[in-house]
Amino acid sequence: MRLLALSGSLRARSSNSAVLHSALDLVDGPATTADIGALPHFNPDLDGEDATPPAPVATLRAAVAAADALLVVSPEYAHGVPGVLKNALDWLVSSGECVHKPVAVITASPFPTGGDHANAQLRETLRMMTAEIVTAACREIPAIGPKIDPTTERVTDEATLADLRTAMHHLTTAATE
Template sequence: MRILTLSGSLRARSTNASLLRAAAALAAAAGATVTSGDIGALPHFNPDLDGAGAEPPAPVGALRRAVSEADAVLIVSPEYAHGVPGVLKNALDWLVSSGEFIDRRVGVITGSPSPTGGDYAHAQLRETVRMMTGTVVDEACLTVGTIGGKLDRQTGEITDTGLTSQLADAVQALTAR
């Protein structure tokens, strides 16, 4: 099983990046090959850069190849102002019409300092993936509230055993065939 991870946060010490690293480590320990997609280098979405006969910008082509080579995609993202971070939405916009997401298994995890766990962004991401005809694996989706209290502030490691168990279950569901 090949899993591509996409982070909705570009901050190196983001709590969602910590969730992503933990989920990736659990997937690798279960035998999956995990790669990380780079969405920070993507240009702003502009269909004129990708029209008929045009070669997409190199970072767009690389992202599309990474998605097409994956059996599943795991998206881990914060919620900004009750929505999906712009950098992640931009990446998904580049993938909408190119077809790589069709029937791809997708898990969505959102984490937030709020007790609701980023449920607005979570719902938006799931709907966007469905519209892109990805297969949202419900059991691989998770909202994580009050995330700061579940991580070591220095290392970013998860300190909450319940959260580790939930991540393991989500990864297992995503990798089940």
């Protein structure tokens, strides 16, 4: 089972990237993270008929195609999806790599809502892309700050780790069925 993870944050010390890496630590088998920061702004003119997509786009699409499942971990910006993550998904909309691909969406926030607006938006976008949302693997993690060790940049809160373990179990099970 090959898992590909996308982080909706480009920050060097992002709490969402800490959640992403903590979740990947709980998975048996190969797991990689896609670099979405190098993608150009979505422009259909760069990807139409007889066009070769930009190299970072082709790399992302190949990684998604090779994955058995996707994990998307993201913060919420102004009640929405960060632009860098939406841009990455826009490049995948018409290419078909996400069709029937099991996907878990996890949002984490310093606020009590856990990034619920971004989580709902990401699920809707992925549903439109015909991805298989594994609802039992999706999470909204509230008040994330104190749950992360700043030295290791990993989640240390036992309840959150147990919840992530359960989420990853549901995602990997869906990917192997």
